[in-house]
Amino acid sequence: MNKSFTERFAQYTLPQEVKAMGIYPYYRPIESGQDPVVRMNGRDVLMFGSNSYLGLSDDPRLKEAAIEAIRKYGTSCSGSRFLNGTLDIHLALEEKLARLVGKEEAVTFSTGFQVNLGVVSLGSRDGYIFLDSYDHACIIDGSRLSHSRVLKFSHNDLRALENKLKIAEIDAPKLIVVDGVYSMSGDLAPLPQILDLAEEYNAAVMIDDAHGLGVFGHQGRGTADHFGVTDRVDLIMGTFSKSFGSLGGFVAGDATLLNYIKHNSRSLIFSASMPPANVAAVSKAIDIMLSEPERIEHLWDLTRFAREQFVRRGFDFGTTQSPIFPLYVRDMVKCLTAVRDALDAGVFITPVIPPAVPEDSVIIRFALMATHTFEQVEEAIDKLEKIFRRLEIIC
Ligand SMILES: Cc1ncc(COP(=O)(O)O)c(C=O)c1O
Structure with missing residues (x-):
């Protein structure tokens, strides 16, 4: 084997150095379901680092639906949707998803990552793709696989987008891709204004609503619904690994777009379809979301409560508008130390450090679930306040 390939790997020792400092924050094993309280190393820990916004991933009804699907269909589809891996429940779920987000058709992929990879990469050679600088990694990777010119604009900066x-030439194919809710900063894309620009400059718009579905819009229908602009958005994608307690993803749009995607998207055609258990769990999660609006109401009550608590105690949480709180630390070692100390104190939170963000944007991500109680939120924020003060992150 060519040594130069593996030498670069062997020289990469940053994780070992961070481990030696006792502040390595990754791959921490959890011994239970993703609930407000999880088991780690044999003890209870408050979970504030999850994306399970509706608290459904350990819900008995989803588990039961998944078990039933395994009994009927087995554990795998053993192939792609395109050839042998389409089940009747895939089609039923796609109809449900299209209705949910207000689009004509939808198609499911095995992960949300694969949706963006497989759809954004369909950009043509003479086209342009416009990306917000905070767009998720899989949107960026999808754009790299396209043959289009990729132009990035600063986060939520409409003038920069314009x-x-x-x-771009006015008649060149153009696609703007933005997150509905940004996963780390928790703020929303200004969709109505982005759509105004898109219409003026003849561009299509795709939203990644991984963090908007289940949280924003009527009954959790997402960010486009929240802004009342569903008809003006060309493509809406979402994942099932956040609010919907499962794994997989989808994209929805009009029948013409879906026809092209279903016959040309490589991460759909050349990858095995969502396993039956995952399909059944998502379908059940959507039913529960629509029939139990109190879950989303409680999530928003908790969000308002957490916001008041963080303000009162002097935390800097940027411009979030969602149940995601980016707690600014702006120092990598302090951030990792705070994450370790929080776990020692019984609170799981996640760090966001370089190269994901520049040093002055280092944050701790604190995210709420509809199954948290006010007491749990207050207890966690109490503990974080003590740690943040000791490390002089807040004063
Ligand atoms: C904004 C966004 N898009 C896409 C994805 C990918 O989704 P999945 O976990 O289903 O691959 C994520 C997950 O981290 C995300 O946060």
């Missing part, structure tokens, strides 16, 4: 749109 300046980039002006670069």
Whole structure:
């Protein structure tokens, strides 16, 4: 084997150095379901690092639905949707998803990552793709696989987007891809204004609503519904690994777009379909979301409560508008130390450090679930306040 390939790997020792400092924050094993309280190393820990916004991933009804699907269909589809891996429950779920987000059709992929990879990469050689600088990694990777020119604009900066749109010829194919809710900063894309620009400059718009579905819009229908702009958005994608307590993803749009995607998207055609258990769990999660609006109401009550608590105690949490709180630390070692100390104190939170963000944007991500109680939120924030003060992150 060519040594130069593996030498670079062997020289990469940053994780070992961080481990030696006792503040390595990754791959921490959890011994239970993703509930407000999880078991770690034999003890109870408050979970504030999850994406299970509706608290459904350990819900008995989802588990039962998944078990039933395994009994009927087995554990795998043994192939892609395109050839042998389409089940009747895939089709039923796709109809449900299309109705949910207000689009004509939808198609499911095995992960949300694969949706963006497989759809954004369909950009054409003479086209342009416009990306917000905070867009998720899989959108960026999808754009890299396309043959289009990729132009990035600064986060939520409409003037910067317009300046980039002006670069492209008016009749060139153009796609703007933004997150509905940004996974780390918790703020929303200004969709109505982005759509105004898209219409003026003849661009299509795709939203990644991984963190908006189940949280925003009527009955959790997502960010486009929240802004009342569903008809103006060309493609809406979402994942099942956040609010819907499962794994997989989908994209929805009109029948013409879906026809092309279903016959050309490589991460759909050349990858095995969502396993039956995952399909059944998502379908049940959507039913529960629609029939139990109190879950989303409680999530928002908790969000308002946490916001008041963080303000009162002097935390800096940027411009979030969602149940995701980016607690600014702006120092990598302090951030990792706080994450370790929080776990020692019984609170699981997650760090966001370089290269994911620049050093001055280092944050701890604190995310709520509809199954948390006010007492759990207050207890966690109490503990974080003590740690943040000791490390002089807040004063
Ligand atoms: C905004 C966004 N898009 C896409 C994905 C990928 O989703 P999945 O976990 O289903 O692959 C994620 C997950 O981290 C995400 O946060």
